[in-house]
Amino acid sequence: MPWHILALALKEFRALLRDPRSRIVLIGPPIAQLIVFGYAATFDLNHVPVAIYDEDAGGAGRELIARVAGSPHFEVVARLTREAGIAPLIDDKAVLLVLHLGPRFSADLQRGxxxxxxxxxxxxxxxxxxxxxxxxxxILLDFNRDWAARHGRPAPPAVLQMRAWYNADLDSHWFIIPGIVGLLTLVVTLVVTALSVAREREQGTFDQLLVTPLRPVEILIGKALPGMVIGTLEATFIIVLAVLWFGIPLRGDPGALYAGLSLFLLSAVGIGLMISAIAVTQQQAVLGAFLFLVPAVILSGFATPIANMPEVVQWITYLDPLRYFLIVVRGVFLEGDGYALLLDQYWPMAIIGGLSLATAGWLFRHRMY
Amino acid sequence: MAAAALTLDGVRKGFTRGGRRVSALDGVSIAVRPGRVTGLIGPDGAGKTTLMRLAAGILGPDAGRIEVLGIDVAEDPLAVQSAVGYMPQRFGLYEDLSVQENLDLYADLQGVPRAARRARYDELMRMTGLAPFTRRLAGRLSGGMKQKLGLACTLVRPPRLLLLDEPTVGVDPVSRRELWAIVYAQVREAGMTVLLSTAYLDEAARCAEVILLHQGRVLGQEAPAAFSGPLAGRTFEMRVEGIPARRLQARLADVAGIVDALVAGDRVRIVTAPGFVPDPARLLPDHPEARLQPVPPDFEDAFIARLKDHDGHHRPPPQVTVKVSGSAGDEVIRVEGLERRFGDFRAVKGISFRVRRGEIFGLLGANGAGKTTTFRMLCGLLPASGGELAVAGHDLRRSGAQARARIGYMAQRFSLYANLTVMQNLAFFAAAYGLRRQRRRERLRWALEGFELGAYRDVNAGLLPLGYKQRLAFAAALMHQPEILFLDEPTSGVDPLARREFWARTNALAEAGVTALVTTHFMEEANYCDRLVIMAEGEILAAGRPYEIRQRARTVENPEPTMEDAFIALVQGREAAS
Amino acid sequence: MKKTSDLSRAARGRMRLRGMIRKESIQIMRDPSSIAIAFVLPVVLLFLFGYGVSLDARAIPLGLVIEQPDAATAGLAGAFERSEYFAPRRFGGIQEARQALAERRIDAILWLRNDFARRLLSGGEAPIAVLANGVDANQARITEGYVQGAWLAWLGRYAAAHGRPLAPPVALHHRVWFNAALISRDFLVPGLVAIIMTLIGSMLTAMVVAREWDRGTMEAMMVTPLRIREVIVGKLVPYFVLGMGGMVFTVVLAVYQFDVPLRGSLWALGAASALFMLVALAVGLLISIVSRNQFVAGQIAIVVTFLPAFILSGFIFDIHSMPQAIQILTHVVPARYFVAILQSLFLAGDVWPVYWANMGAMALMLAVLMALVRRKAHKRLE
Known part of the structure; x- marks a missing residue:
């Protein structure tokens, strides 16, 4: 690579890392988000508060209640003696669930x-x-089956045998944490690149840069490099933490993951530079990045499946590079995918990256004032 | 004599910058007398702004006592703030509020009764000439109009003490005169006390009293005339047929025993060291006809002499070396019918001029005259809407990188990377211009030594004193030894010492064959130019040699007009015509 | 000079305050980004969450592998084909279906081996194998629930058709209060009010006050008789109005465009919103006072207010499910209290114990924050 482009990239790194404020932006939010997302963002239920209204007090009822209480998902926090007690408990959010066993519960069970x-x-x-x-x-299915077996009641003619592939325990951390690789990499790369030109414009240094013999395409490469490098480092850091700290299995070929990562970074850098080339001030750049990020994250399938969205919205998600990368990262981590299975995710990111970089380059040249 | 309006007694104030404690004011004791204008002058970093902020009660002193109008600032800052008017260096107008709304806001904040407002507004609008623009957003005013509006907001309730921190930086001469007229009217009519800091020594010379601050200490507090008293017999002017004043100045400045040499019109003004008797025959042996004319010392002479006496050393003339191909007199910049429109607004209206190799060419004009727009078009930063332009035979907008390698550009605002060190900035620009290995090392050494930046090589550029920032920007623009230099208001806000250095360097470059295009607000600096144009509202009002332009303003009352007189006459003549 | 002394102290104070409020209001109206955050962002977020985000699976692509089709398997397959939750596709063999699962073309496989009919008729627990893609654990669990539902429905019909009504030992009858159809939009949209008000109250306010430092307008304003509490109140009032405007706008959209029920009383909603708005504004002011710089203020605001409001408030993720340490941490997130009030007011109605407990917590936060703002704000440059 020509020496002056390297010098430009080096300058970008220095400008970023010498400023304690931007250092904090690169390090603080990602760590905070990793911890918050890693631990707090979960759909798994633990210790759901339950109240029991047991009018029966028979042995069978007690056995069922013991099974509920013994489950890690539930925690019995109250016992009621009259029906009027149910409404206040639920209204006040003291419990999420009330189980009501009628007075004839055990008797009914015993007589079949x-x-x-x-x-x-x-x-x-x-x-x-x-x-x-x-x-x-x-819990109830298990109870019924055991009860039927013990008391000689007919078993159901057919039973479900359910098994989940890739994530046998259905631990939602396995879903969320690989997603964070994509999310945080996007946030950091976007902030780094979206501010880079806007900051130079605000400080007047962009003019100084444009009167040097550097060509717009060289400036583009020089500005894209730090985003790519920082994005790769950040992603690697989170991938390592995901495997070593959170214990997420990395089953596929890391090469396929990094191939996807570099294409994803290319598109993130391209979009960031595009925002930067349009914005006049840093505030506009931050706002622009924010306005891109929120829909990009929500529509990526990060927390909720794209398949649940209305058709029109699903079409929009095809423009979102994060959509493709999330499939790559989850595919490689959990499903053990290789290059062949991910090809359909690679090429859209390459197209988004190429188009956005070309647009950013064009804007550099034509938005100089 | 009435009690002082502002007294400082043994005031100290320091700041922590990059882990180091820097002293801004170091035992300052002064008294500002009421009902008159007192000037606060000194080089950059002398502590002028800190002093103003302390007096306004928005900084607290580390030691010492400050009293404003008999109130101890530390004890009751609110009472002080109710009684003083303060205009910071960058007066914070709300740019998204109109002129009227800004005035209303300050009238509300200052508690001006509604009934009294109409009359006060009318008076202020008349004085500032802003009456036709009351509905315009402050952000869309020109630089000079913004300053006038800032002053009007400060004066909306007449304060008893007015603190003005460099109110005229970046303001053109016409607006500058108007600003002073307003201030002096307040002093005369309302008996206001004014303390102002300024980098323009002609402004300081008009003050009743001047306080000279240097490195946080008071070097003197006297009437301006008293400052120049000790210089009697040490100031001369010299003019030699056949030697341009610029070249003469460069020769005289090198002579030991001459403290200061300055181009003044087509003459050179010199200040000699005490006891040094200049002999024209020895100064210029090749020009026996040269004569020295003794002149009365003025305030600027005194200021420079006092600072140089204090610092004690005579700075060696800076060295700049360039090699330029082609011969002097070639046409290097050609502008023909150049035009630039922003929507309906024509910022530059079909101007034409030519610049030859080795010339210093000046672009003068009021704020908003179209100078910077012209500059940006020449540098290829802005496409022209019409007309032709060529810089060294190229349109920089279209031609490639090689053409850009031949120009150097210094923007109006400091525009280097503030959080990179001096050395990192220089190294980056060296690389951007494709300098490598041996040549790169040579040029970096040249920049650090030639511009005396060595002591600051590892300091962040953003933390440099203003004068050093300007040097660094100049060094970066010269890194690749360009043939053509574009300097957009290179001396704005810079103190007189740094301005002298800058012109010494630019002169040397021009002597070596470099072409320089310069804009400036300091009219006396226009005398350094070989030729210049004066612009107003996107048009060229006058073009020619400095002498020719000055001659245009010649009248019976003013047989030797200064460049500023000529400029104002031209601009006002145009306004009268339209 | 002479005339100004005519005004009383109080009158001058009122005049200064009015001036500040008017200035701030004009600035809001002229700045497109304030309007965008208050009125355009709510629309975007509402549409994204109202239409784009849904946890309710519909038409789950399900692969059916039936190795020996006959009447019994047709009945079971029919149960899935009739369900609105599934979009079943037939596969010839299990290998083929597994390949489709790996390629993410289907989310789950229902596999009936060739001995299914025989074991069904012999009354011996014929196995129905279900393989789900567990990558998205939440969706996989929801899919499993729907599969169970379809299976149970089929069991009932099958038993009835064969003349022995199904009598499981324990039959579950459930009732879901407040959101019987379990529509996730009804649960997400009320929480959005808190997100939008956090954006206006904290982010916008933090940025605009920091802007005064950046642009140097603060320095000129400090050297006027303006008192610091007048600066604070002058900033609070216009943004309070803007935030409440955004709130009303969001609520109207939620109720009329997205058909979210609003079962609580309006005054309770108004009072809770007003209190939360003040807390959010106090946080914004505090951030801007500490940072004095737009860039830093924006970053802090995102990390300290926006992200916690999103993740730690119970807006999407249930606080009960978080680890103990993080549950404790959520108590300092003001949005947590407001989200709880909002979800109750919209879906349940006026539940006073929930309402007053959370209002009390917000009032306490407001008192602490205001004390901090008062202490940190002073008319000094240092």
Missing amino acids: ASAPLQAILDGRNSNTAMLALSYLRT
Whole structure:
């Protein structure tokens, strides 16, 4: 690579890293986000507060309640003696779930009838309610099967045997943490590149740069390099933490992951430089980056599946480079994918990267004032 | 005699910069007398702004006592702030508020009763000439108008003490005169006390009293005339037929025993060291006809002499070396019918001029005259809307990198990387211009030594004193030994000593065949130019040699007009015509 | 000079305050980015969350592998084909289906081996194998729930058709209060009000006050009789109005465009929003006082206010599910209290114990923050 482009990249690095403020921006938020996302962002339920309203007090009922209480997902925090006690507990969010065993629960069970178990859930957080219900069903299925076997009741003609591939325990950390590799890399790369030209414009140094013999394409490469390098380092740091600290299995070929990463960084750098070339001040650049980031993250499938979105919105997600990279990173981490399976994710990122860089280069030349 | 309006007694103030404690004021004791204008002068970093802020109660002193209008600032800053008016160096106008809204805000903040406002506004708008623009957003005013509006906001309730921190930096001569007219009117009519800091020594010379600050200490507090008293018999002017004043100045400045040499019109003004008697025959042996004319010392002579006496050493003349191909007199810049439009607004209206090799060519004009726009078009930073331009035969907008390698550019604002060190900045620009190995090392050494930047090589450029920033920017622009230099207001806000150094270097470059295009607000600096044009509202009002332009303003009352007189006459003549 | 002394101290104070408020209001109206954050951002976020983000799976691509099709398997397959939750596709063999799962063309496989019918008829727990892609654990779990539902529905019908009504030992009857259909939009949209108000209150305010330092307007303003509490109140009032405007706008959109129920009383919503707005503004002021620079203020605001409001407030992720240490940490996130109030007010109604407990926590935060602002703000450059 020509010497003066390297000098430009070196200058970019120095300008970034010598300023204690931008050093903090590169290090602080990513670590904070990794911790917060890594631990707090989970859909798995633990210790859901449950209240029991047991009018029956028979042995069978107690056995069922013991199974609920013994599950790590539930924690029995209250016992009720009258029906009027249910509403305040749920209204006040003291419990999420109330299990109601009628007075004839054990008797019904003993005589071979179907004993009703009533569950009342707080639906304010619909996802939590749905998951709690699903945990409860699983406990109940086990209970029913054991009870049927012990008491000679007919088994159901067919039973479900469910198995999850790639993530047998259905631990949602395995889903979220590889996603953070994509998320944080995007945030850091975007902030680094989006500010780079805007800052020079605000400080007047961009003119000084443009009157040197450096060509716009050389300036573009010089400005893109730090973003690529910092993005790669940041991603590597998170990948290492994901494997060593959070224990996420890395099953596929790291080469396929890094191939995807470099294409992803190319598109992130291109978009960042595009924002930077349009913005006049740093504030506009930050705002622009923010306005790109929020939809890009929400529509990427980071937290909620793209398949659940309406068709029109699904079309929009094809413009989002993070969408493709999340499939790559999760595919390599959990599914053990190689190059062949990820080809369909590589080429859209390459196109987005190429187009955005070309646009940024054009803007450099034509937005000099 | 009334009690002092502002007294400082043994005031000290320091700041922590990059881990080091820097002393800004080091035991300052002064008294500013009421009802008159007192000037605060000194080189960059002397502590002028710190003093102003202490007096306004927005900084607290480390030691000592400050009293404003009989109030101890440390005890009751709010009472002080209710009684003084303060205009910071960069007066913070709300740019998204209109002129009227800015005035209303300050009237509200200062508690001016509604009934009294109309009359006060009318008076201020009349004085500042802003009356037609009350509905315009402050951000869309020219630099000079912004300063006038800042002053109007400060004066919306007449303060008893007015603190002005370099109110005229970056303001053109016409606006400058208007600003002073307003200030002096306040002193005359309302008996206001004014303390102002300035880098323009002609402004300081008009003050009733001047305080000279240097490195945080007071070097003197006297009437301006008293400052120049000790210089009697040490100031001369010299003019030699056949030697341009610029070249003569360069020769005289090198002579031991001459403290200061300055181009003044087509003459050179010199200040000699005490006891040194200049002999024209020995100064210029090759020009026996040269004569020295004794002249009365002025304030600027005194200022320079006092500082140089204090610093004790005579700076060696800076060395600049360049090699230029081609012969003097070639046409290197050609501008023909150049035009630039921003929407409906025509910033540059079809101007034409030519610059020959080795010339220093000046572009003068009021704020918003189109100088910077012209500059940016010449450097290829802005496409022209119409007309032709060629720099060394190329249109830099279209031609490649090789053509850009032949020019050097110094922007109006300091525009190097503030958080890179001096050395890192220089190394980057050396690389950007493709200098390698031996030549790169040579040029870096040249820059550090020739511009005396060695002591600062590992200091962040943003933390340099203003004069050193300017040197660094100049060094960076010269790194690759360009043939053509574009210097956009290189001396704005820089103290007189640094300005002298700058011109000495530029002169030497021009002597070596470098072509320089310069814009400036300091009209006396236009005398360094070989030729110049004066611009107003995107048009060229006058073009020619400095002498020719000055002659245009010649009248019976003013047989020897200065460049500033000529400039104002031209601009006002144009306004009268339109 | 003579005339100004006519005004009383109080009158001059009122005049200064009015001047500050008017100036700030004009600036808001002239700055497109303030308007964008207050009124355009809510629309964008509402549409993204209202339409784009959904945890409710529909038409899950499910691969059906039926090794020996007959009447029994047709009934089971029919149960999945009729369900609105599934979009089943048939595969000839398990290898083929596994390949499709690996290529992410389907999310789960339902596999009936060739002995399914025989074991079903012999009454011996015929196995239905379900293989789900577990990468997205949450979705996989939801898929499993839907599979269970379809299976149970089929079991019931199968048993009835064969003349022995199904009587599982314990039958679950569930009722979900407040959001019977478990629509995730009804749960996400109320929380958005807190996010939007955090953006206006903390981020915008932090940036605009820092801007006064950056542009040098603060220095000139400091040397006026303006008192520091007038600066604070002068900044608070216009942004308070702007934030409440954004809130009303968001609520109207939520109720009329997205059909989210609003079951609580309006005055309770108004009072809680006002209190939260003050807390958010105090945080914004504090950030700008500490940083005095737009760039730093923006960064701190994102890390300290926006991200926690998003992640740690219970807006998406349930606080119960977080590790103990992080649950404790969420107590210093003001949005946590407001999100709890919002979700209750919208979906449950006026639940006073929830309301007052969270209001109390916010009031306490406001008192602490205001004391900090008052202590940190002074008319000095240092």
